[in-house]
Amino acid sequence: MAGIYIHIPFCKQKCTYCDFHFSTTFHAYRKRMVDALCHELEIRKDYLGNQPIETIYFGGGTPSILLHEELTQLLTTVHTYFDTSLLSEVTMEANPDDITPENITFWKTSGINRLSVGLQSFKKSDLNWMNRAHTVEESYSCVAMAIQNGIENLTVDLIYGLPGLTNEEWIHHIETVIKMGVQHVSAYCLTVEEGTALDTFVEKGKIIPASENTQAEQFLLLVETLEKHGFLQYEISNFCRPGFESRHNSNYWKGIHYLGAGPSAHSYNGYSRSWNIRNNHTYMNAIEQQTSWFETEELTSTDIYNELLLTGLRTVYGVNLHQLEQIFPIDVRFHTQVDQLCEQGLMEKKSDSIRLTKSGRLQADRIASDLFRLHDEN
Ligand code: SF4
Numbered sequence: 001m002a003g004i005y006i007h008i009p010f011c012k013q014k015c016t017y018c019d020f021h022f023s024t025t026f027h028a029y030r031k032r033m034v035d036a037l038c039h040e041l042e043i044r045k046d047y048l049g050n051q052p053i054e055t056i057y058f059g060g061g062t063p064s065i066l067l068h069e070e071l072t073q074l075l076t077t078v079h080t081y082f083d084t085s086l087l088s089e090v091t092m093e094a095n096p097d098d099i100t101p102e103n104i105t106f107w108k109t110s111g112i113n114r115l116s117v118g119l120q121s122f123k124k125s126d127l128n129w130m131n132r133a134h135t136v137e138e139s140y141s142c143v144a145m146a147i148q149n150g151i152e153n154l155t156v157d158l159i160y161g162l163p164g165l166t167n168e169e170w171i172h173h174i175e176t177v178i179k180m181g182v183q184h185v186s187a188y189c190l191t192v193e194e195g196t197a198l199d200t201f202v203e204k205g206k207i208i209p210a211s212e213n214t215q216a217e218q219f220l221l222l223v224e225t226l227e228k229h230g231f232l233q234y235e236i237s238n239f240c241r242p243g244f245e246s247r248h249n250s251n252y253w254k255g256i257h258y259l260g261a262g263p264s265a266h267s268y269n270g271y272s273r274s275w276n277i278r279n280n281h282t283y284m285n286a287i288e289q290q291t292s293w294f295e296t297e298e299l300t301s302t303d304i305y306n307e308l309l310l311t312g313l314r315t316v317y318g319v320n321l322h323q324l325e326q327i328f329p330i331d332v333r334f335h336t337q338v339d340q341l342c343e344q345g346l347m348e349k350k351s352d353s354i355r356l357t358k359s360g361r362l363q364a365d366r367i368a369s370d371l372f373r374l375h376d377e378n
Contacts, residue, residue, distance in 0.1 A: 001086065002051040003248050004078055006037060007262030008060040009280055012095075012133045016201065017159075019193035021264035021278045022061040033280060034070045036287040038077040040261045043287075045081040047259045047269060052086040053078070054256075055248035058112075064098035068106050075110055089153075089247040091116055096134040096142035104149040114153040114246070115146055116186075122173050126162050129207070131197070143180040153244060155184035160222060161215035162190050163207050170218050174225045183244035186237055187222050189215050216362075223358065234316040236361055253311040255304075255323075272298050301327050302373050310368040318348075318355025328373060337371055 010030065011022040026033065056078060058066075066074075078084060091114040092107060099117065107115070121127055124136045134142075146154055156177050160170050177185055192202050192209060201207040210218075223233055231239040235253060238246065252258065260267045263283040266275045274296040277283045286293035299307075305327045312319030324330060338354055341347035346360030346367065356364055 001054040001251075002048040002256060003055040003057065003251050003258035004041075004053055004082065005057045005059060005248075005258055005260040005262075005265055006041075006063075006074060006078075007260065007265040007276075008037075008058060008063040008066060009033070009263050010060065010065045011062045012065065012097075013131055014197070016129065016131045016197040017190060017193070019196050020061065023280050026280070029280070029284070030067075030070070032284055034066075034073055036284040037261050038073060039287050040293075041074075041077045041259075042081050043290075044259055044261070044267075047267060048082070048257055049269070050083065051257065052083040054086055055089040055251060056087065056091070057248040058090075058092045060093055062095050062098070063092050064094035064103065068110075071107070071110055087111075089114055091246065091248055093118065096138040099138075099142040099145055101145065101149050104146055104151060108150060114155070115151050116155045116157065117142060117146070119143075119156045119177070120159045121162065121165075122176055123162075123165070123169060126165065129201075130159075140176075143177070143182060147181055153184075154182045155186060155240075155244075155246065156180075156182050158185065158187045159190050160187060160218040161210045163210055165210065165218070167214075167217060167221055171221055171225055174222060178226070178229045178231075184238070184240040184246065185226060185231065187239070188237055189219065219362075232316065233358075233361075236314045236364055250315070250317075253315050254317070255308055255311070267294075270304075272296050306368075306372045309371050310365070313354075313356050313368045313371075314361070314364050316355065318353045320353050322352055334371065341367065 007021070009022045010026040010033075011024055014022075014024055056075075058074075090112050092112045093116045095118050119139045119142075120130065120132060122136055122139050127134065127136060127139070143154065143156065158173055158177065174185070174187075190210070192199050198207065202209060226239045227233065231241060233239050234245050235249070238249065240246075255270075257269045258267060260276065263276055263280055264278040266273065274294045276294045277286065283293050285291075305324060308324055308327070309319055321330065338347060338349060341360065342349055346357055346363065348355055348357055356367065360367060
C-alpha cells in the first residue's frame with residue numbers, strides 16, 4: 001500500500017508566517033499547472049512499483065481553490081494510472097472561505113472523504129496580522145456547514161504561541177473546535193521562518209514572539225484539554241477521536257512509500273527520497289520539456305534507521321524494534337540508553353517496541369537524535 005500527495009501551489013493571499021511553496025498570481029496559468037500535475041502523475045506512475053494506493057492527499061497552497069473540473073481532471077488521472085481499488089482516504093486541505101454547500105457536495109461526490117480546514121484562530125486581530133483570507137465568522141461557520149453537508153471526517157488546524165495570545169484565549173479556541181464536533185485537531189506552534197513577512201515584522205520589532213515558556217505552557221494546555229475530552233494524541237501535533245487518525249500522515253510516520261506531485265512535493269520509495277523544484281514556472285517548463293524537475297538522494301541504511309527512530313518516537317505507535325533490527329542489529333549502547341530513558345520516565349518499552357511517554361514526547365527530537373546511529377558506524 002502507498003500514498004499520493006498532490007501539491008496545489010495556489011493561494012488567494014500570502015499569510016505572513018507561511019514558508020510553504022505557493023503563488024498568489026496563478027490565474028493566467030492555472031490550467032497549465034493542472035495539466036503539468038497530471039503529466040507528472042502519468043510520467044511517474046511506476047515510482048511506487050504498482051503498489052495499491054491507500055490514500056490521496058491534496059495539500060498546498062490551497063487545494064480548495066481548485067475549480068471542479070480541475071479536481072476531476074486530477075482525480076481521473078490518479079484513477080487512470082494507479083491501482084486505486086483499495087483507496088480508503090482522500091483528504092483535501094480547505095480554507096474556511098472556500099467552504100460552501102456547493103463545493104462540499106461536489107467534493108463528496110468526487111470521492112473526497114476527509115476535509116482538513118485551516119482555521120488557525122478565532123481571534124480577529126490574529127487573523128488580521130497573519131493576513132488570513134477568512135473572517136472570524138467564517139472560522140465559526142465553516143465547520144458547522146461542512147458537518148451539516150455530510151462531511152463525517154473533519155480535521156482543523158490551529159496555531160498557538162501567537163504573540164499576545166493568552167492561555168485563556170487558547171483554551172477557548174480548543175474548546176470551541178471540540179464543541180463544533182470535529183474528529184481531529186492538528187495544532188502547531190508559531191515559528192518564525194526565515195524570509196517570511198513575519199520574520200521582517202519580528203526583526204523590526206513590530207511583533208514580539210511569544211516566549212518559549214508560553215509556547216510550552218500552551219502546548220501542555222493543548223494536550224490536557226484535548227485528552228480531557230477524549231482525544232488521543234497519536235503524534236506530537238495531532239489529536240483525534242478513536243479511529244480518526246489521518247491514515248495518510250500516519251503512513252508517512254510508519255515509513256510507507258508515497259509519490260508527491262507538484263512543485264516542492266517530496267517522494268519516498270524506501271530506497272531514495274526526491275524533492276521537486278520549488279518554482280511554478282520552472283516546474284511546468286521542465287515537465288513540458290521532459291527535463292529534470294526533481295533531485296534525488298539515495299538513502300543509506302543509517303538514514304533509514306535514523307528516520308524510523310525520528311518519526312516513530314513522535315507518535316503513539318512508537319518504534320517497532322523488529323523493523324529497526326532489519327536494518328542494523330540493535331547494540332548494547334542502544335539498550336542501555338533505552339533503559340536509562342525508561343528509568344527517567346521518558347520512555348516505555350514493550351517486547352517488540354519502544355515509545356515515549358507524555359513527558360518524553362516533549363523532548364522527542366532530542367531523544368531521537370541521542371539514539372541515532374552515526375554515519376561512520378555503517
Ligand atoms: S493559505 Fe496556507 S499555504 Fe497559503 S499562504 Fe496561507 S498558510 Fe500558506
